[in-house]
Amino acid sequence: MKHLKIQRSPVELDLKDFSLKGDPVISQLRVLKDIASIFLEQEAVKLIPPETIVYHVQSWLPVDEGTPGGLSFGTSTILPGKVGNEYFMTKGHFHAKSDRAEFYWGVQGKGMLMLMDRDRNTWAEKVYPGSLHYIGGEIAHRLANTGSENLIVGACWPSDAGHDYEQIATNGFSARLVEVDGKPILLKEKIRK
Amino acid sequence: MKHLKIQRSPVELDLKDFSLKGDPVISQLRVLKDIASIFLEQEAVKLIPPETIVYHVQSWLPVDEGTPGGLSFGTSTILPGKVGNEYFMTKGHFHAKSDRAEFYWGVQGKGMLMLMDRDRNTWAEKVYPGSLHYIGGEIAHRLANTGSENLIVGACWPSDAGHDYEQIATNGFSARLVEVDGKPILLKEKIRK
Numbered sequence: 001m002k003h004l005k006i007q008r009s010p011v012e013l014d015l016k017d018f019s020l021k022g023d024p025v026i027s028q029l030r031v032l033k034d035i036a037s038i039f040l041e042q043e044a045v046k047l048i049p050p051e052t053i054v055y056h057v058q059s060w061l062p063v064d065e066g067t068p069g070g071l072s073f074g075t076s077t078i079l080p081g082k083v084g085n086e087y088f089m090t091k092g093h094f095h096a097k098s099d100r101a102e103f104y105w106g107v108q109g110k111g112m113l114m115l116m117d118r119d120r121n122t123w124a125e126k127v128y129p130g131s132l133h134y135i136g137g138e139i140a141h142r143l144a145n146t147g148s149e150n151l152i153v154g155a156c157w158p159s160d161a162g163h164d165y166e167q168i169a170t171n172g173f174s175a176r177l178v179e180v181d182g183k184p185i186l187l188k189e190k191i192r193k
Numbered sequence: 194m195k196h197l198k199i200q201r202s203p204v205e206l207d208l209k210d211f212s213l214k215g216d217p218v219i220s221q222l223r224v225l226k227d228i229a230s231i232f233l234e235q236e237a238v239k240l241i242p243p244e245t246i247v248y249h250v251q252s253w254l255p256v257d258e259g260t261p262g263g264l265s266f267g268t269s270t271i272l273p274g275k276v277g278n279e280y281f282m283t284k285g286h287f288h289a290k291s292d293r294a295e296f297y298w299g300v301q302g303k304g305m306l307m308l309m310d311r312d313r314n315t316w317a318e319k320v321y322p323g324s325l326h327y328i329g330g331e332i333a334h335r336l337a338n339t340g341s342e343n344l345i346v347g348a349c350w351p352s353d354a355g356h357d358y359e360q361i362a363t364n365g366f367s368a369r370l371v372e373v374d375g376k377p378i379l380l381k382e383k384i385r386k
Binding site for chain 2: 002003004005006007008009011012013014015020060062063068069070071073097099100101102103105107112121122123124125126129130131132133134136137156157158159174175184185186187188
């Protein structure tokens with residue numbers, strides 16, 4: 001019985017890097033071979049060891065995924081790197097319950113939050129320490145690291161948002177974030193070589 | 194048309210104190226006279242200037258309150274102080290859409306997150322820099338500053354959560370956070386003097 005008790009939450013953050021600590025925390029790792037198909041230049045993929053870490057995610061899901069009204073909290077770390085001229089990035093997804101929003105905030109490093117609406121307009125917001133990003137419903141989102149250190153981003157999203165990776169896996173975004181003259185730009189998607 | 198544009202989000206955080214900056218940010222201030230009735234010792238209230246700031250909140254509501262699937266983001270600052278032996282605290286509320294959850298995380302200072310379920314069991318979680326708190330649906334919540342500096346807490350909640358302040362204003366929590374021998378403890382609510 002917890003009436004009148006003073007206790008601690010089971011999860012803590014390190015405010016410097018937003019890493020999560022505690023029994024309920026779960027971790028996911030994405031290495032290049034898991035997500036090779038998201039990159040344009042498949043010849044360039046072959047030049048990088050397949051076990052190279054592209055990103056990892058820590059999450060606290062206090063209630064089961066799908067629970068209405070609940071929230072989840074997480075931290076994503078995207079490593080620096082490129083496949084050809086395209087920056088290391090996450091798979092990207094719409095939410096399965098497609099009106100569900102999400103907050104991201106930049107903690108360390110430098111990158112871009114790529115956003116695409118249902119009409120396949122693609123744009124990006126600069127991610128940097130302290131940038132705060134609202135991702136509305138019906139907007140696909142993906143993070144790319146455009147710097148030379150880890151890009152770390154905190155996140156909060158509804159427990160019943162879910163992930164629809166399929167649409168992005170099949171049709172991709174309508175633009176790619178590539179380095180041209182040392183700078184990131186969005187280039188309209190080309191036919192895959 | 195934002196297709197292929199790279200832009201900035203309209204709101205930024207200062208990661209040191211989670212203060213928000215940007216045109217859409219709104220602020221609320223609660224001074225003692227606004228919330229005097231939440232404290233037990235009404236004689237002690239009279240000893241403190243009525244315009245004394247008890248807490249202030251900055252929020253970004255990217256979509257209108259009530260929008261299903263949306264999220265809001267904010268930072269609460271509770272000042273150090275006591276009314277008699279009772280710590281400065283927020284009004285406290287259930288969510289109007291009562292199954293809606295909320296995340297809080299401690300940024301600076303020292304305090305308690307007071308929690309009360311629908312059966313009027315009251316408990317608390319220690320708030321400190323890096324503490325991360327999941328407040329499930331149907332749980333009333335209130336922050337109290339038990340330290341000597343500002344208590345700063347970040348928050349993320351569903352746009353359609355709403356605030357039900359009425360129940361707490363009428364019935365209060367079933368326990369009060371008071372200082373006894375220099376330490377915070379939860380004491381069963383007494384009959385109001």
